[in-house]
Amino acid sequence: MPIMRGRVAFIFDEINFDVDQIVGVKNIKITDVAELAQLAMHSYDPDFAKSVRPGDLLVGADNFGYGHPHYPPMKAMRHLGIAGVIAESFSPGYWRGEVSMGFPQVSCPGILGFVRRWDEIEVDWTAGVVRNHSQGTEIPYEPLPQADAEMIEAGGLVPFLKRQAAQQREQKDHAHVSGL
Template identity: 50%
Template sequence: MLPKICGRAAWVFQEPNFDIDLIVGVDHMKTQDIETLKSACMTDYDPDFPRQVSEGDVIIGGKNFGYGHPHYPSCRALRALGITAIIAESFSPGFYRGESSNGYPLIECPHITDVVTRWQTITFDWHTEKLTIE
């Protein structure tokens, strides 16, 4: 049985069609160094993001999350910072195929952006497919 996912909503992307490359910035699309990727992760949105996240946190996304070219550095950076899953209203098909084949948990949950705010604790039980928000 898969373990439950339990962590805080480290960020909530409200916008549809979010381009995953923006998480580390297009300047880092060819960067392989994980420490560089971690230090750049989400800093265009919150300069303190890499220092604020904790192991187990999740990212919340809107409709068609991951739109654009399915580059891997952004999710490598998220994983390295401890982000254990992305929960979105829906995913771009290319992003979904690429990241799920890399073993990254991607969970679709319609209207999630309507009910979650940043730093709320979220638990997802794979067995019951139940998501709870505290």
């Protein structure tokens, strides 16, 4: 996977952060992603939507994504250009849902003490580290399970399954031709 590099757009230091709070629970049923994006983070930083740029990242505490794994809040974040989330740890339901959408998640114990808001950071998938270019430091992260890494690289569950099906057809066709 290519290196993921961006600024720390926001740090959620609350343990068990429920991502519904990103757009506000009262707005969770809104289906227009552009409208959700404008509401995103309003209770944390009213200028958030104007401040972020494509490639920026979110940082979270332990069990980030706790609660019901609703998709609208993170759809709004992706619409604003957020490229991924790095957290101390993740709620399993949230993790599975976002990985199946192809949205990079990085479990990195110690990340809260490693970054400040707007630091320039990168995830080096090959080296297995998060680098903080603003501070000149790096910290290792927990490797992604292979299937999750492949799913993120493919762009989500559907493209991942299509890729696997194509590979299986190719192997079957090759075996059929070789057996003639």
